Amino acid sequence: xxxxxxxxxxxxxxxxxxxxxxxxxxxxxxxxxxxxxxxxxxxxxxxxxxxxxxxxxxxxxxxxxxxxxxxxxxxxxxxxxxxxxxxxxxxxxxxxxxxxxxxxxxxxxxxx
Amino acid sequence: xxxxxxxxxxxxxxxxxxxxxxxxxxxxxxxxxxxxxxxxxxxxxxxxxxxxxxxxxxxxxxxxxxxxxxxxxxxxxxxxxxxxxxxxxxxxxxxxxxxxxxxxxxxxxxxxxx
Numbered sequence: 492x493x494x495x496x497x498x499x500x501x502x503x504x505x506x507x508x509x510x511x512x513x514x515x516x517x518x519x520x521x522x523x524x525x526x527x528x529x530x531x532x533x534x535x536x537x538x539x540x541x542x543x544x545x546x547x548x549x550x551x552x553x554x555x556x557x558x559x560x561x562x563x564x565x566x567x568x569x570x571x572x573x574x575x576x577x578x579x580x581x582x583x584x585x586x587x588x589x590x591x592x593x594x595x596x597x598x599x600x601x602x603x
Numbered sequence: 604x605x606x607x608x609x610x611x612x613x614x615x616x617x618x619x620x621x622x623x624x625x626x627x628x629x630x631x632x633x634x635x636x637x638x639x640x641x642x643x644x645x646x647x648x649x650x651x652x653x654x655x656x657x658x659x660x661x662x663x664x665x666x667x668x669x670x671x672x673x674x675x676x677x678x679x680x681x682x683x684x685x686x687x688x689x690x691x692x693x694x695x696x697x698x699x700x701x702x703x704x705x706x707x708x709x710x711x712x713x714x715x716x717x
Contacts, residue, residue, distance in 0.1 A: 492664075530703075530704055532648075532704065534648075539698060539707040539708065539709055539710055540640075540648065540698070540700075540704070540707055541707070542703075542704045542705045545703060545704075545705070551705060552705070583647065583648055585648070585704060587702075587703075587704070590662050590664075591650060591662075591663075591664035591665070592638075592650035592653070592664075593650065594647055594648040594649070594650070595647075596647050597647050597648075
């Protein structure tokens with residue numbers, strides 16, 4: 492199975508600060524079609540997960556451009572510029588390149 | 604507006620069965636692979652099953668293979684998860700999601716306990 496290692500496990504930030512979350516996979520996430528199926532999700536407290544970024548760097552519908560995703564092969568990063576209060580929650584990376592699909596353990600973003 | 608609404612959760616004894624349903628609306632259901640994802644209390648996300656558009660192909664992790672069955676009824680825009688031989692470790696909130704994880708339901712709680 493592909494192991495997704497997310498760091499850090501938690502982040503304490505001030506509103507307006509920028510932060511980055513890392514996600515590393517145990518094997519390449521490039522599929523046979525050449526695409527990389529690495530996604531970022533946010534689960535706000537008490538809510539269902541919401542997809543922010545798909546295929547490494549594509550912004551989901553309605554997602555503010557303060558969010559950006561970069562990376563390739565096995566090393567990926569989510570960056571949040573100018574954190575707002577609504578950004579708090581747990582961030583997950585997820586891969587749907589290989590079965591079984593797997594998620595990172597999550598990064599909890601809290602207010603400082 | 605895309606909506607996914609799960610139902611069928613509850614308290615069930617170990618070894619028993621339960622069937623979850625997910626009613627989809629706001630999109631052409633038959634065009635999308637669909638998935639179930641679960642989240643144990645205070646834990647992370649775990650993929651449980653995926654089904655192809657026609658239902659002819661299904662995929663599971665080893666943790667549920669042979670016990671859980673995903674199915675769909677495209678005429679009813681509905682997704683199902685039949686869960687047999689339930690274990691305490693199956694206790695979780697179960698989410699229905701479009702395969703690309705762009706839309707999720709509100710989740711339904713399943714508690715396996717005697």
